[in-house]
Amino acid sequence: MFDFLIQGFGVALTPLNLGLAFLGALLGTLFGALPGIGPINGIAILMPLAYTLGLPAESALILLAGIYTGSEYGGRMSSILLNVPGDAGAVMTTLDGHPLAKKGLAGPALGLSAVSSFIGATIAIIGLTLFAPLLAIVAVKFGPAEFFGLMIFAFASMSAMMGKDPIKTLIGAVLGVLISTVGVDSGTGVLRFTFDMPELYDGIDFVVMIIGLFAVSEILLMLEHAFRHDQDGEMAPIGRVMVKMSEVLYCKWAILRSSVIGFVIGVLPGTGASVASAVAYTTEKRISDRDNTFGTGDMRGLAAPEAANNASAAGSFVPMLTLGIPGSGTTAILLGALMLYNINPGPMMFREQPVVVGGLIASLYIGNVMLLLLNLPLAGVFARVLQVPRWLLVPSVAILAFVGVYQLHSDLMAIYLMLVIGVFGYLLRKFGFSLAPVVLGFVLGGLMEENLRRALSISGGDVGILFQSNLSIGLWIAAALVVLVPMFAGKLKAKFLPAARPS
Amino acid sequence: MKHAIIKTFLIFPLLIFSSLTLAYEPGSKTECIAPADPGGGWDFTCRNAANVFQELGLMPKTMQTINMAGAGGGVAFAHTVSKRRGDDDLLVAASTSTVTRLAQGQFPGMDASMVNWLGTIGADYGVIAVSKDSPYHNLNELMDAMKQDPRAVKFAGGSANGGWDHLKVLIAAKAAGVENLPRIPYLSYNNGGEALTQLVGGHVGAFTGDITEAKGFFESGDIRVLAVLSEDRLPGAFSTIPTARGQGIDAIGANWRGFYMPADIDDDAKQYWVDAIDKLYASDQWKKVMKSNGLMPFHPDSSEFEAFVKQQIQDIQSLSKEIGLIQ
Numbered sequence: 001m002f003d004f005l006i007q008g009f010g011v012a013l014t015p016l017n018l019g020l021a022f023l024g025a026l027l028g029t030l031f032g033a034l035p036g037i038g039p040i041n042g043i044a045i046l047m048p049l050a051y052t053l054g055l056p057a058e059s060a061l062i063l064l065a066g067i068y069t070g071s072e073y074g075g076r077m078s079s080i081l082l083n084v085p086g087d088a089g090a091v092m093t094t095l096d097g098h099p100l101a102k103k104g105l106a107g108p109a110l111g112l113s114a115v116s117s118f119i120g121a122t123i124a125i126i127g128l129t130l131f132a133p134l135l136a137i138v139a140v141k142f143g144p145a146e147f148f149g150l151m152i153f154a155f156a157s158m159s160a161m162m163g164k165d166p167i168k169t170l171i172g173a174v175l176g177v178l179i180s181t182v183g184v185d186s187g188t189g190v191l192r193f194t195f196d197m198p199e200l201y202d203g204i205d206f207v208v209m210i211i212g213l214f215a216v217s218e219i220l221l222m223l224e225h226a227f228r229h230d231q232d233g234e235m236a237p238i239g240r241v242m243v244k245m246s247e248v249l250y251c252k253w254a255i256l257r258s259s260v261i262g263f264v265i266g267v268l269p270g271t272g273a274s275v276a277s278a279v280a281y282t283t284e285k286r287i288s289d290r291d292n293t294f295g296t297g298d299m300r301g302l303a304a305p306e307a308a309n310n311a312s313a314a315g316s317f318v319p320m321l322t323l324g325i326p327g328s329g330t331t332a333i334l335l336g337a338l339m340l341y342n343i344n345p346g347p348m349m350f351r352e353q354p355v356v357v358g359g360l361i362a363s364l365y366i367g368n369v370m371l372l373l374l375n376l377p378l379a380g381v382f383a384r385v386l387q388v389p390r391w392l393l394v395p396s397v398a399i400l401a402f403v404g405v406y407q408l409h410s411d412l413m414a415i416y417l418m419l420v421i422g423v424f425g426y427l428l429r430k431f432g433f434s435l436a437p438v439v440l441g442f443v444l445g446g447l448m449e450e451n452l453r454r455a456l457s458i459s460g461g462d463v464g465i466l467f468q469s470n471l472s473i474g475l476w477i478a479a480a481l482v483v484l485v486p487m488f489a490g491k492l493k494a495k496f497l498p499a500a501r502p503s
Numbered sequence: 504m505k506h507a508i509i510k511t512f513l514i515f516p517l518l519i520f521s522s523l524t525l526a527y528e529p530g531s532k533t534e535c536i537a538p539a540d541p542g543g544g545w546d547f548t549c550r551n552a553a554n555v556f557q558e559l560g561l562m563p564k565t566m567q568t569i570n571m572a573g574a575g576g577g578v579a580f581a582h583t584v585s586k587r588r589g590d591d592d593l594l595v596a597a598s599t600s601t602v603t604r605l606a607q608g609q610f611p612g613m614d615a616s617m618v619n620w621l622g623t624i625g626a627d628y629g630v631i632a633v634s635k636d637s638p639y640h641n642l643n644e645l646m647d648a649m650k651q652d653p654r655a656v657k658f659a660g661g662s663a664n665g666g667w668d669h670l671k672v673l674i675a676a677k678a679a680g681v682e683n684l685p686r687i688p689y690l691s692y693n694n695g696g697e698a699l700t701q702l703v704g705g706h707v708g709a710f711t712g713d714i715t716e717a718k719g720f721f722e723s724g725d726i727r728v729l730a731v732l733s734e735d736r737l738p739g740a741f742s743t744i745p746t747a748r749g750q751g752i753d754a755i756g757a758n759w760r761g762f763y764m765p766a767d768i769d770d771d772a773k774q775y776w777v778d779a780i781d782k783l784y785a786s787d788q789w790k791k792v793m794k795s796n797g798l799m800p801f802h803p804d805s806s807e808f809e810a811f812v813k814q815q816i817q818d819i820q821s822l823s824k825e826i827g828l829i830q
Contacts, residue, residue, distance in 0.1 A: 040540070044570065051554070052565070143706030144690070184574075186691040189665040189828065196611055198581050201574035269697055323703075324719045325696030329540075332694070336546060339796065346719015410536075410571045411578060454690045458657050458707065 004350070005129060008358025012366055017062050017359070020055075021367045024066020025374055031067060032074025033382075035211055035401040038087035039071040039330045047337045057341040058359035064337055065317075065360055066367045068330050069121060072273065072313045073371050076113045076306055077382050081106060082394055084215045084401075088206055089273025089309030091439050092281040094214070096294060096301030103297050106386055110379035111243030112299060113306040116255045118372040120307030123259040124266065124314035125364045128321075133350070135267050136322035142268055144454035145466050149475030150268070151448035154275060156479035157282035158440060160289075160486075169437045172428070176441020179204060180449070187453040199413040206274075208418045209442060211401045213435050216422020218394050221429065226391065241380035251303035254284050262308030266315020269325050273309040274443050278436075280308030286486065314364060321357055323347055527771040533566045533592040535762075538579030538601075540572045543694075544627070545596040547796070548760045552594075552624060555788045561779045566594070575663070576601045577610045584617045587765040591772035594621070599758040600667045602812055606819035607665060607829050615816055618763040619773055620809045622780040625793050626801030627713040629671040629732035629756030630744070634702050635725055637709075642730040642750045645709065646679035653686040656708040661695035661716065665828045667758060668695075670819065671732060672711045673826055675747055675754040684826045702726060713758050714741060715797040732756035737799060759801050761808075777805045 011017060031042035043064050050060040075090035080097035093113065100109040127135070142150070158173060182193045183203030194200040258280035265276040284304035285294045294301040316331045324346035326332035335345050343353055350357055385393065405414050425435060452466075459465035467473055535549035546568065553566040571579040579595055587593050595618075605615050631642065639645040639656075648655040660668030669689045676684055690707060692698040695716030702710040703725050710717065710726065714737065720726045722740070730747040731737055732754050737744065747754040764776060783789050784802050792798070803811050823829045 044540075051550075140700055140704035143701060143704055184663055186663045189663050198574040198577035198610065201577060201609075202572065269700060319700070323696070323700055325700050326694070333540075335696075336543070339547060347723035347725060348719060409573065409578075410569050411573070411582070413578075457688050457690055460654060460688075 002129075004354040004358035005361060006358075007354060008360070008362035011058055011355055011359035012062060012362035017059050017363065018366070020059055020063040021066050021363050022370055024063045025070040025073075025367050025370045028067035028070020028072075029074035029371070029374065029378070032071030032086050032090075033077040034074075034404065035078050035084050035086050035215055035397055038075070038207065038404075039068045040333060041404055041407060042067045042071060043330065043333045043337070047333070050337075051341075057338070057343055058356045060337060060341065061334070061356060061360050062363040062367075064334055065363060068334065069310070069313055069364065069367055070371055072121075072310045073114065073117050073375050075309070076117075077110065077385075078397060080109050080113065080302075081382065081385055082215075082218070082390075082397060084218060084394070084397060085210055087273075088210065088443075089277050089305075089312070091210065091274060091436060092277040092305035093302065093309075095281065095305075095436055096296070096298050099295070099297030100299070100302060101386065105297070107241035107379050107383040108243040108247060109299075109302055110382055111241075111376060112247055112251065113302055114372060114375035114379060115243065115248050116251065116258075116303040116306040117310040117375075118368060119255050120259040120262055120309070120311035121314050121364075121368045121371075123256070124263040124311035125361070125368065127263050128314055128318055128364070129361055132318050132322050135318045136347075139267055139269055139319050139323065141469075141471060143469075144451040144458065145472045146469060146475065147268075147271075147451040148448060148455055148466060149472040149479070150271070151444050151451065153475050153479040153482065154279050154440075154444050155448070156482045157279055157286070158437060159483050160282040160286045165432065168431075168433050172433050172435070172437035173441035175428075176438040176443075177445030177448075179209070179438075180442045180445035186450060187457065197413070199411060199417070203446070204417065204421075204442075205405075205409070205414065206443070207405055208414050209421060210439065211398070211405060212418040212421030213425035213428075213438065215394065215398045215401055216419060217425030217429055217435075219398055220422060220426040222391060222394060241383060242376075243379075247299055251300045254288060254300040254304045255307045257287070258284060258304040258307040259311045262311030263315040265308075266312030267318045269319045269323075271447065272316065272329065273312045274439075275447075276312035276315075277305035277309040278440050278443075281305045286482065317360070317364070320345065321349060321360070324349060527591060527769060527775045529562050529566075529775070530592040531564050533562060533564075534569050534594070535566050536569045536571050536579045536583070536593065536595045538571055538573070538576035538596065540570055544598060544760065545576070546570065548596040548598075548624065548762075549594075551792050551796075552762075552783060555783050555786060555792065556779065558788050559782060559786055561782065575604050575609070575666070577604065580605075580610050580613060580618070583763070583765050584613055589767040589769075590765050591768050593765055594762045594776065595764070596760070597763050598760050599815070600662065601763075602815050603667045603670065603819055606816040607823050615812055617766055619766060619768060620812050621762045621764055621773070621776055622784075622805045622808050623759045623761035623802050624780060624784055624789065625798035626757040626759040627715050627797065628737065628799055629668075629758065630710075630712060630714050630717050630728050631672070631675060631730050631732075631747075632702065632710045632712075632717050632721070632726045632728045633708065634705065635727055636705075637727060639709075639729065640727070641745070642675070642747055642752055643679070645729060646676065646681060646752065649676060649681045649687065650679070653681060653683045654688055657688040657690060658709050658711050659690045659692055659698035659701045659707040660711040661692055661698050663691050664689060665823065666691070667756075668698075668711045670822060671754075671756040673822060674756055675730070675732065675752060677822070677825075678747070678754040679752045699726070714799075718797055730754075733799065739794075741797075757799075757801055760798070781805065 075086035076093045078084045078086045079090040079093040080101050083094050083098040085091045184201050261280045262276040281304050319325050320331040338345050455465050537546040537549040539545045549568040556562045633639050658672050662668035673684050695712040701707050728744045731744045736742050
């Protein structure tokens with residue numbers, strides 16, 4: 001049964017393919033670390049190169065898959081160091097990762113995220129190897145109503161983030177949903193909030209949104225500090241560099257839970273690392289944040305999204321390899337690469353192309369080990385990046401991001417849009433809003449609306465369809481529990497254990 | 504205004520220069536704009552054509568593919584019209600979707616006459632498919648059910664509402680005599696693959712898309728392709744699929760792939776590229792690409808291509824008006 005994997009390791013362990021896996025891991029880490037240049041750009045740049053060099057299909061795929069998984073490792077760096085997410089899956093990493101860096105724990109934070117990423121990816125790759133065909137059936141079970149239920153559950157989980165200021169979290173999420181409505185409405189073909197600008201027809205690009213909200217607003221804040229001659233010395237000096245074993249063990253349950261969550265969400269087509277890390281973070285906060293330390297530099301709040309986004313990257317290979325449909329934007333490009341090699345991905349691929357599929361899965365195992373070995377020592381090196389003054393560092397990163405975004409769109413409009421969103425993000429931060437709910441509302445809102453519209457279009461407007469399958473009913477119940485249980489649990493605790501927690 | 508004057512001054516010597524040189528040669532910075540993110544059909548058109556152009560020695564260097572996503576090709580079209588006028592070294596990938604959007608006025612203030620339509624390199628034919636457990640075994644059974652109740656079958660496809668995948672259903676339904684076309688439910692997905700998964704999962708009744716999208720699930724036996732919207736049966740493994748025409752429903756849906764160029768280009772340059780596309784289409788290398796990717800022969804003579812595009816625009820316009828997509 002595992003012939004394809006043994007055959008695959010034979011393919012992946014040739015010197016050429018080992019070298020390509022290493023190159024992919026290295027380049028991927030770099031692409032992921034640079035905001036605005038995510039795995040999508042990285043693969044788009046290297047795909048024609050691999051083809052022109054005459055690499056065989058499995059070698060090209062090993063290189064490109066290395067870039068994909070590597071960028072999920074790299075994406076955390078600027079999240080932790082600069083509070084600017086390197087790619088879509090790294091938004092939640094800023095929440096606890098950056099506070100840790102501020103405390104002088106940048107090195108251990110980077111190390112811990114490398115270990116969590118490794119465990120998350122490993123669990124997911126094992127899941128991919130053992131259950132891929134079985135999981136394909138689960139992915140197929142998700143129709144519009146079930147996806148809508150999943151989005152409701154994800155929004156409900158966000159209630160966990162409503163710590164200090166619930167109203168502002170709510171407003172932020174709603175703003176995100178509002179922004180997600182820009183563009184052509186796929187249900188009717190009507191243009192919404194596009195102001196006759198063709199650039200807005202497809203809605204606002206995720207990368208444009210993130211770089212604007214986080215990087216541009218960060219620069220504006222810095223300018224303001226400089227203008228008022230504030231000391232921008234909030235960074236503690238860099239302490240120790242390596243993560244301690246006890247810290248990893250402290251996070252073990254967070255990592256394991258988040259790996260499973262990330263993998264399952266990654267398997268579903270259309271939901272990627274951003275949704276996976278958000279659900280993992282909020283779930284973990286619900287389960288283990290007893291002292292309200294999440295968001296202030298809790299190790300578990302860093303480990304959870306990091307394990308989840310790597311697990312979901314591996315999970316998104318399941319629909320790609322078993323059904324020939326992309327589980328994420330990046331696997332969509334990998335599929336394009338396969339077609340360049342005249343391999344038609346589809347339900348027959350496991351049977352027809354065992355060398356390609358086996359080689360790819362084997363290279364995921366190997367690449368993942370390489371990434372850990374590469375990233376643990378790099379943690380110390382990258383932590384030193386913080387010694388570069390922020391007024392130099394953040395603008396440099398922003399310039400790279402601008403170049404990356406321009407490369408993807410070949411159009412200045414994207415840059416202007418990014419600047420406008422940046423001013424908006426700056427104002428939000430000045431008024432004390434957290435940016436993560438805005439991004440989550442943006443991602444989840446679009447998916448939620450699309451699927452609600454599809455469901456209602458099937459039923460002819462009858463909302464009953466949303467509660468028909470056991471799967472969707474289960475998701476609704478889970479959503480209700482996530483919101484209600486903590487409310488009642490809090491009251492019960494207050495009633496029976498009044499002296500337990502004097503704070 | 505000032506720019507126009509400067510440009511005239513810049514272009515003048517170029518024009519004189521180019522009329523002195525004997526013929527056009529593609530520059531080393533020749534670009535192909537794929538008006539979408541990497542991985543899709545337009546990206547495929549640019550990258551594969553670039554490879555074969557180079558193998559045939561029609562280009563000194565590789566043609567670089569630029570991805571310019573947005574508005575279903577509208578951003579690239581606007582860019583070509585407003586910023587690349589007279590650029591001899593630029594090809595832009597296009598397909599029936601480009602024409603659909605032009606026909607429905609979705610590129611505001613622009614129309615098909617603002618660019619040079621070069622030619623095609625093949626076509627992907629439309630299919631209508633159901634899952635293997637479906638009660639419908641041929642296109643007529645499906646259409647009969649829709650004649651009883653236009654909401655009887657829910658279609659899923661990879662284009663937006665009113666886009667090419669949606670129109671193919673309507674073309675077939677109209678030819679079959681189904682009334683009340685706007686009531687036929689159509690669910691829009693991000694790509695054909697997602698739509699197919701929904702069909703296999705039993706969430707929708709039928710799939711509308713292109714044969715290349717349906718290939719994988721057709722081969723695995725998970726779906727039943729009721730009809731292909733081509734003149735004749737397709738070759739090879741697809742020859743078991745009946746045409747809509749063969750079932751008495753006169754519906755053709757060819758999603759051609761091809762190129763346009765900016766307006767006001769040099770005549771020699773246009774001729775060069777028209778010839779280059781003819782040579783590419785006739786080459787063995789391209790036949791191999793077409794075969795392994797399920798592209799079918801489709802190559803109107805270059806002198807007729809412009810007229811073909813205009814005719815297609817008119818047809819789509821009248822259909823879109825009929826179903827109330829445009830006024």
